[in-house]
Amino acid sequence: MTEHTDTDIDSSPPTAVHGATPNGEELADDVAKVLETRDMDVFYGDFRAVADVSIGFRFNEISALIGPSGCGKSTVLRSLNRMNDLIPSARVTGEVHYHGANIYAEGVDPVEVRRRIGMVFQKPNPFPKSIFDNVAWGVKINGFKGSKAELADHVEATLRQAALWDEVKDKLSDSGLSLSGGQQQRLCIARAIATQPDVVLMDEPCSALDPIATLRIEELMLELKKDYSIVIVTHNMQQAARVSDRTAFFNVQLDEKGQRTGRMIEFTPTDVLFTNPEQQETEDYITGRFG
Amino acid sequence: MTGTTPEHEEIRHHFEDQLDAIRRGAVHLGSLVLENTKRAGDALVHNRLDQVAEIVRADDAVNELYEELETLSFEVLARQQPVARDLRFLVAITRILYEIERSGDLAVNCAKALQRMEGVTLPPEVTGALERLVHASASLFAGGVDALADMDETAGARLDREDDLVDELCGAFYTRIGAQSEILGLPVAIDLSRVGRYLERIADHAVNIAENITYVVTGDWPHEIDVALEPRNE
Numbered sequence: 001m002t003e004h005t006d007t008d009i010d011s012s013p014p015t016a017v018h019g020a021t022p023n024g025e026e027l028a029d030d031v032a033k034v035l036e037t038r039d040m041d042v043f044y045g046d047f048r049a050v051a052d053v054s055i056g057f058r059f060n061e062i063s064a065l066i067g068p069s070g071c072g073k074s075t076v077l078r079s080l081n082r083m084n085d086l087i088p089s090a091r092v093t094g095e096v097h098y099h100g101a102n103i104y105a106e107g108v109d110p111v112e113v114r115r116r117i118g119m120v121f122q123k124p125n126p127f128p129k130s131i132f133d134n135v136a137w138g139v140k141i142n143g144f145k146g147s148k149a150e151l152a153d154h155v156e157a158t159l160r161q162a163a164l165w166d167e168v169k170d171k172l173s174d175s176g177l178s179l180s181g182g183q184q185q186r187l188c189i190a191r192a193i194a195t196q197p198d199v200v201l202m203d204e205p206c207s208a209l210d211p212i213a214t215l216r217i218e219e220l221m222l223e224l225k226k227d228y229s230i231v232i233v234t235h236n237m238q239q240a241a242r243v244s245d246r247t248a249f250f251n252v253q254l255d256e257k258g259q260r261t262g263r264m265i266e267f268t269p270t271d272v273l274f275t276n277p278e279q280q281e282t283e284d285y286i287t288g289r290f291g
Numbered sequence: 292m293t294g295t296t297p298e299h300e301e302i303r304h305h306f307e308d309q310l311d312a313i314r315r316g317a318v319h320l321g322s323l324v325l326e327n328t329k330r331a332g333d334a335l336v337h338n339r340l341d342q343v344a345e346i347v348r349a350d351d352a353v354n355e356l357y358e359e360l361e362t363l364s365f366e367v368l369a370r371q372q373p374v375a376r377d378l379r380f381l382v383a384i385t386r387i388l389y390e391i392e393r394s395g396d397l398a399v400n401c402a403k404a405l406q407r408m409e410g411v412t413l414p415p416e417v418t419g420a421l422e423r424l425v426h427a428s429a430s431l432f433a434g435g436v437d438a439l440a441d442m443d444e445t446a447g448a449r450l451d452r453e454d455d456l457v458d459e460l461c462g463a464f465y466t467r468i469g470a471q472s473e474i475l476g477l478p479v480a481i482d483l484s485r486v487g488r489y490l491e492r493i494a495d496h497a498v499n500i501a502e503n504i505t506y507v508v509t510g511d512w513p514h515e516i517d518v519a520l521e522p523r524n525e
Contacts, residue, residue, distance in 0.1 A: 276510030288306070
């Protein structure tokens, strides 16, 4: 769609770009990962919010991050597309590899990172613009060179992919804010995928929605994973159990300085995590025996 | 660390109380069936026709408690949406309840077979083999109920081995019946064979109960075969 020469991110498989990794032993298995953190710490000023996260997300899977408030799951999510750059005191150490390339390496354009790794937020936040423009906007600022008709085709295809087309096709010039909450969230998903990323990050995308709207988003996620890899943060464990292929459990731990730091406890196939988790800490949390 | 509230504690305690009530109820159900199995075995060995009615009647209480516990298990499954060990427990307990209830029916079947054989005096060799089988089967069933009461994950593999003895004693019982078939007559020989089968099945149910407990506690089956998938020929 658009040509970018100011970045060294390559979308070919990792092995074609990077051979041996500096920490090759970190790779627990040989399956290719679309996105992978290595010994990642995230700081807010001097405060280490998250420590030692090494987690690899596979292609075309839905990965869920669960855990109590303050466990760092949203911080981890925001680090995956450099959204934390927007917080002045935030600092990430370690590496985050996207198709094998470190997105925190020098010379990488964070805007390009966010185009390839899209994000959907907790509260539906459409722009106060028309439904059409909400989807077309990201495409246009990324230098779309096609005709008006081609842009309209792209918007339609995107809205179809977001399972929203049939509901909005007759009112594309209405404000995005005129839609229901669930429709607004699907519009935000359409906006996120309009720039053709291959990873979509979702931060509690259903927490403001009723069960019916939630179900539609979940169905959409299952549809989208054919084309995208999805990482979702959710407080709703049933949601993680319903939609995800793999689930990571994060918990708050006191570090050596007595600070509360988020750590990843385990990352396993979702069916295993919810029937027979490896770690007692995970079991205690998911069965509600915490505190 | 994760901000529990007194309300949360209360709801969790209620959940744990419910799980414990189901487990204790299942142990009680198991002890009722164990008692009736022993009574039926004793009636067969000592030709106590007068016990039959009581054995049949006692099964009503078993069925009633079974339904009550099954309903409670489903309710907890629906309302608490359990995961991990809680989920394994609730799924396993519905199977265990079934295993116990079926065993109760088999004890009744033994009593009914005795009724059909009314007035027949069994040769001592047959009675002796029957008595050994009754004893082994009841003992294995007691082991299954103990496994449930103690949540003993080691019982599954142990009872599976002990079940081999029950199978042997059942085979020996069949041999005795065969050797005495002319004296017994065909209808009695058939009824006795069925009694052997019932007692052998009660022991199998006990093994299944204990294996389910192993699964609840460890998340794995004692041997890699899923007992739920083994054919049930009753």
